[in-house]
Amino acid sequence: MRLSKIKLAGFKSFVDSTTIPFPSNRVCVVGPNGCGKSNVIDAVRWVMGESSAKNLRGGAMTDVIFNGSGGRKPVDQASVELWFEAVTIPPYHETGELAIKRLLTRDGDSQYFINGERCRRKDITDLFLGTGLGPRSYAIVEQGMISRFIEAKPDELRVFLEEAAGISKYKERRKETEQRMAQTRDNLDRLNDLREELSKQLEKLKRQAREAERFQELKHSETLLKAQLDAIRWHELNLAVQDMQQQIDEKAIVLQEDLLTLQSLQETHQSQRAARTDAQTHLETVQTQFYTVDSEIKRLEQTIEHGKERFEQLQWDLEQLEDSIQETQSQWQTDKEQAETLNADIAETENYLAELQEAEQQAEITLQEAEADAHTWQMTWEEFTQRANEPTQRAQIERTRLHSLEQRVEQNRQRLQRFENEQQHIDVHSLETALQALESEMADVQADWQEAEALLSAHQETVLQLRDETQQLSAELHEKSAQVHQLSGRLASLEALQEAALGKNNADLEAWLHVQGLDNATHLAQKLTVATGWEQAVEMVLDNYLNALCVNELSDYANALQKPPQGQFMLVSANNHASTASATTIHPTWIRLRDKVTTDLPIESFLHSIWVADDLNTALSMRTQLTATESIITPQGIWLGANWLHCRQGKDEKTGMIGREQEINRIAKQLETLDQAVLHLNQTVEQKRIQLREIEGQRDQVQQRVNQVRQHFSALQSQQGGKQARVEAVRAQLNRIQSEKAELIQQINQDESDIVETRTSLHAALAEMEQLADEREDLNAKKSRAQEITLQSRQAWQTAREARHQVEMTLGTHRTNFSRLQQAIERLEDRLSQLHEQRNDLQKNLEKQVDPTETLHQDLSVYQEKRSEIEETLRQAKQTVEHLEQAMTHYEEQRRILENRSGELRAVLEQLRIDSQAKAVRKQTLDERFAQSEFSPIALVGELPEYADEASWVAQIDAVERKLERIGAVNMAALAEYEQESQRKQYMDEQWTDLTDALEQLENAIRTIDRETRSRFKQTVDSVNATLQVTFPKLFGGGEARLELTSDDLLKAGVAIMARPPGKRNSTIHLLSGGEKALTALSMVFAIFELNPAPFCMLDEVDAPLDDTNVGRYSELIKAMSERVQIIFISHNKIAMEVANQLMGVTMQEAGVSRLVSVDINEAVGMVA
Template structure:
């Protein structure tokens, strides 16, 4: 992630909207003093959440808004927006861009935005936690921050390392976790107090709740029984309605079947009429054929008879043939006359038939008109029935509704009376007065509690402070005692080694020295103080002389020396002798110069010189005289022609250093013993004072507990009374609400009753009006039935007359046709006779007998005559059957019409009764709809023997039980349930809080473990990097970080710096330039560990000389390969390493503007 640009508007001197781009990793902002360069740094700090005006070089936060200039008016708001690219912070890594903005108005309203979406300041600070960015991070180094960085306390310096380690977010989370834990513990204390009080209160409410629960159970039982009673009635009505509906459906089906049957009969009758006409026509045709065949049979019989006679007496027949011809002619004339007469009769019959057919058509039309009128009346009657049923049903509904509403009004009035009684019994004022008195007492007790708590807190703080001081002193005493023990052991060990080295284990020598009073004189090794590093060289040269005893005068022991003890020993005096000064080598350093002592060692060391190393000694060796020698700190001793080297260790080695260490440890032990004595006295005094303060604290704690207990009791009483008051107020509100609802319901019901009565009156009036119309329609019905009957009788009479005339006409036509045929046959007969005569003559001539031919023809015609007779008989039977069927139709039609009328009357009554019961059922449905009961479910739960009478008895029994219970405090049940739920909720809260505390403890342990690990790694890594960056900036030297304690969670951090050639122990002894370089080394070391997206440096090179500025510039150049560097500088050397120069000018007084220069492009232009 890198900073791509900054947008400013109205921020300090940048009044106009200004965009500052950062195209590369090395950008330098330059400009004269006071032009507003540092405002760029302030803008970045401000937009990242800086809340201190002091750190923004202002007195108030609104000072960052442009306040006007000589030619400009003040603006109302300031805006700064940072744009980042190559973003890797989730969840913005997908777009790769991030914009954070801050807007401040003069009324103090500060707004933050992330990608133009409103957010909190904490969201922005959390976004950059662990990245090295922030309002006070190590990534932004401004003017004066270097000195603050170096002079920061260890705890303040630790903050920068925490940010570098990425544990600032852990620290913030730990702080929040500790705050939540403190709040959780407070909540636990309050919860325990409330739980105890609630338990007591719940026990009291439980007894009252049992009575209320019993009352409630009876009321629920009463409600259930009443609902079941309504369900029984509903079920009975439902079954009755269903039965009636079933009857209605059955009757309607029967009526429909009758109407369909009647319609089918009418259709069958019409078909029968057509079939009868066809059958009559067919009968007439068959009858005519029969007559024709019969005439032919008779003719053939006569012909056969005559033929036989003629055959037998052919001669006589021939003679008689002429007579037959004459006779036939006479018969033909007779038949012709009869045919003419019959034709006249047929014409008259046809005219009369036409009259009868016209009469039949008229009567049939009249019958159809009468039937149409009857059907019209039926339709009118049905419509009237429907119209008449509507007011009847409406009247029944209104009666049922009126009865139900009157009962509801009566019930509501009784309920209103009970609510009035309950309202009068509620006493809110006394509860409020008692609650006020209790709250006053609670306020007094709370004040006393707070005072006692404050006093307890003060004593507790004192106790904690004393305890901490005692613990610190005890720890210090323990440390010093441990150090004394450690040093004592070390001293004893060193002294034992020293004694062994000095040969103090020789008993004879020790006894002799004791006799001579020399057992406590020091050895030579104890009387020397050798410069550091030269101890081994001096020990090598002096060797056994180090065991010499230092005495005042040698002559004082001359007698004793006559009999010396067994073993070797040496004595050295403190006598001063005039030594020959060796000035042959004035530039050389004698070994004596490395030793400080009161003794004279010239006899041992006057001709021995000191050289710092072997090469120097070798260079000096050619200039040595025969008695001279040279020694180095590395224990290399050489003369003119010899060299002695000792690198190993023996018991003699280190005697001088050991003696010096023994002296140092002895001094330390003396000082420590005195410090331990003082600490013991101080610790004892602190413990006495601590016990006194703890006693006072315990006494105050008892008082606090008593006051807390009293406050808890009062709080419990107040909670109970408050709950009682709330319950009473709730009850009062409920009563008033129910009274208002009941009053409104009664008023509404009375209004509905009046409206229902009005509707009932209208329905009854309509029923009276419809009664006259019913009578009129009944009269019309009788008239229509009579007209229909007369028309039907006239039509039947006309139809029968027409039928008789048709039959007569048919007979006449048949006879006429028969005569016509007879005439034709006679004519044919005449012709035949002529032919027969001719044939007879031929037959006579041929003598042929024709009787066989006539017999065959006669047999054929007789067979046809029998078939025609059978067909005629069947046709007559068909006509008779159709006439009987039409007579049956009339009877069936009359029966069906009568039954249909009766069914309509029954259906009307069933519908009226069904509507009445349906209205009553609908009333019960409405009642169930207002309740929580389902009639179907209730009926399903009822036993088979359930009936209305037994359920009424059960309801009365429950009501008597309720009366015996008497007045019940129903609020107790609600209070008990409420308090029980509250207790359960508090128990769950207690469990949750306990679990939360455990989780928070685990979280803190996890955070501490992670913090220790990361902080330790960071310190070690920064230390390692500091060993590299510090020498780069100083050209040598060393620097390191030291922790102030072993506790990695609280340890502060101190910087120890040692520039080249100096031995300063702390950074506070450095010069201003050295401090700046050290701070930069620290910043760059942190960047090497956890590089922030960018680094901003504000004139940090001001205290540096050109040489150090060059090093500083080179380091910036190297770091810019990995980190984006934005720095402000007046130094030309620093400007040279920048890729881009951003110039800030103030040509207009008080207004900053930007001028940018690309160094590479400028170089190219100059080169051109």
């Protein structure tokens, strides 16, 4: 490697950009004194990294920048660039070119460049370590350095030999290694303290984590048990609601039947009342006739004397009528008052109901407002939480930043105390190899992890899918079970009604049928399928035949019928022995009722000549075409013959029998389908659960595998992180530059300023947190008030709703009673009208006067015969009235029984509805609770064991709550903290191992460096001694010189020069003359160059103290050395100039500005020749 050229710009006197080429190995720089020749040497030292202005002949580093002259202004920056060729230093040996540059500005900013890329000063000094080049190396010998070289202390002279031996870089590395060891030991001490403290904290966190884990498990168990308890209650309430609904339906059916029966009785009673009224009127008329005739007889028999008695009798009758009138009037007045009272109660109740409805609406509005206020509070709380998190996070950030800044300031201060060069050369090959092997293993483990994760994800998806399917199937199973339960209840009710309609309540008949094997015989109604809409018409025609039992042959039961059972029954043969002429030829467009019925029985004998019409008008128009045996019936059950019409309204036990039988068959088929579906669903759910347990077991196994692989990967990752950190740390040690002291001080000042700002921000955040704490308490208080208001509003709304419902029921009762009283009042008014007429008749009779005549005896016989006839008529009329009154009494008894039973049924129904509503409300509350949770009541019920009940679950919850109370306060963050601190502890342990290994490597490196240093230094001293004994006699023409070590320790021993020119026996080198000292120094320099030649050697007027003879020897030595080393020397001596291949003249024609003039000696000689 050789120096090809130097580029200077703004450096000292070289203000203009100047390039100084060095085309050969012997270049001499010449020029008058003060023209700037030595500035070339200073430029090389400066660009090599010289940081002392004193060694550059200045007071400050900025003095190297051109400071102006008489005709030029100062410049802002100075730059020097050295160009090398035939470079052998890696990695620049590939191109063979190297350029190093330094640039300095007035503000003190110094920049370094290698091949145009910015670098550190240390990069340049490290680049030339061991080559003999450097700012203060033996390859650059400037003015005054010769005397300093000879008079140097042994330790200072040792530095030159170390550079020659190439161990300066080892020494530098040793120094950096010792610094790293000191830092490592400091780090180990701090790390030990942290590890001990962290171990104590981990023990505490481990206990807290176990408690927190136990607490979480108990909490999860408590949540699950409470959800299961709610599910048990929900299931019981659901069953209770369904059961009550079934009871309500059954009771409603019974009540409806009682009401229909009561209505039928009322209709019968109306006809009985009319008949009784007519009979009573007839009785009173006959009685009046009897009284008239009897009066006439008595008048005739008793004459005038008996007239008084007759008169008294009439008065007594009148009094009896008056009593009846008063009694009826009193009853009428009582009923009237009760009606008015009920009417007033109805009006009052209606007003009260309106008030309750308004109150309920107001309560509902209040509830909505309360819920809106609660929702507003929730939104405010969420907004407050976001605001409250900001100062907390900011405070945490500021604390972290403050701690980081303080720690960085402390570290920077320590760095200021240890402001030295760092270790540069560390072998990282083994670390990189280990890291690559670890990364390869990590890749394999990660692939296994990803494969296990994919398998786990697939299993998890399968588990979720199976759970969803199981839940859906359980819900469907529950729904179909509920349908089965509901349909079973409906079917039981219908079958009970059907059995009652089919007459299966006669024990004697049932026993006889059982004996005959007909107890399971099918009834005719069960064998018929009637077209929709024609059920009532078929029931009207078949009537009692619907109860007929279907048999194969009637003759099979001829013997049994010799002693028939008590009661009525019918048998229908499946074989048709009758022939029926077709009637369709008479009425080809008419439709028979038989066509509306589908059955496998021969029922033509029942429906043969019965036609159908869509309505009564059509039937009436068709009636004129009927024969004597034909008839027509409408869908409403109106049955017409040629001269008759049969209509039956109202309902009895046979009403709806066919439709009921069809519904029974339909429900039975539905139940059969549902039973099969329930069985299939049960089997499917059980299969799904078994499959789910198997998949969950497989998933757990895969999860264990994932956990193992994850732990292995985490361990490898931690190892990789540690090794990567070590590799990066080592690489950082190779590439890192230590900042200058001024930069560190500036950083410290900036950090201290940031600390003040951070503390201010931290105090502001803490103050804001204190302010937000008051707002939090206020919001919590508002939350409690909002919850309490919402609860009160909901309770008020429910109370108002229940009150409104109760009043509606009371109002319905009042209206029913009012209607009944209105009817009673009308009946009493009719009775009063009749009594008043009778009283008027009696009063008229009283007003008549008795006028006996002589013909009384003749008329007596006539009147007596007439009285006998009237008495018989009166007796029959009284019997008729008595029979009617007995029938009415029986009706009243039946009506009273039915009304009492209806009232009881209404009360039971109302109570059932209230209880059902209450349970439905409780169930709805549970539904709302489940909707807000992650549980499904149907799924929970399906997972519960059969023995699950509320009491056992409450006991389990109490046991879990007692365990939670025994645990007490728990640090729930301990689990995450323990995991985090465990990872931190593991990371610190790995750091401890890495630091210990690094320290051991550093100690090994120091021992290696020491061995290498001792060996090389001893070899260098011996080699320089041998060469010095050759070069010294050459320069002096004889004499001797040698190097001596000041101690036996090769690592610390200084070096002294012992020189004896020819003919002298001086005891010390300090007794030599200036020329002798210069020649001795040159001998030493040339001896070092013989051992370790630097790329170039620069000599600044070292021949000044020499005479011509010694200059000649000096020149010959330069000439000989230039064969191996590039020599650049500055000289005023013509003898020395003669050995140069090129002369570089430095002139200063312009005051203060240096310029270059170059001359090639060979070309000049050629021109002269």
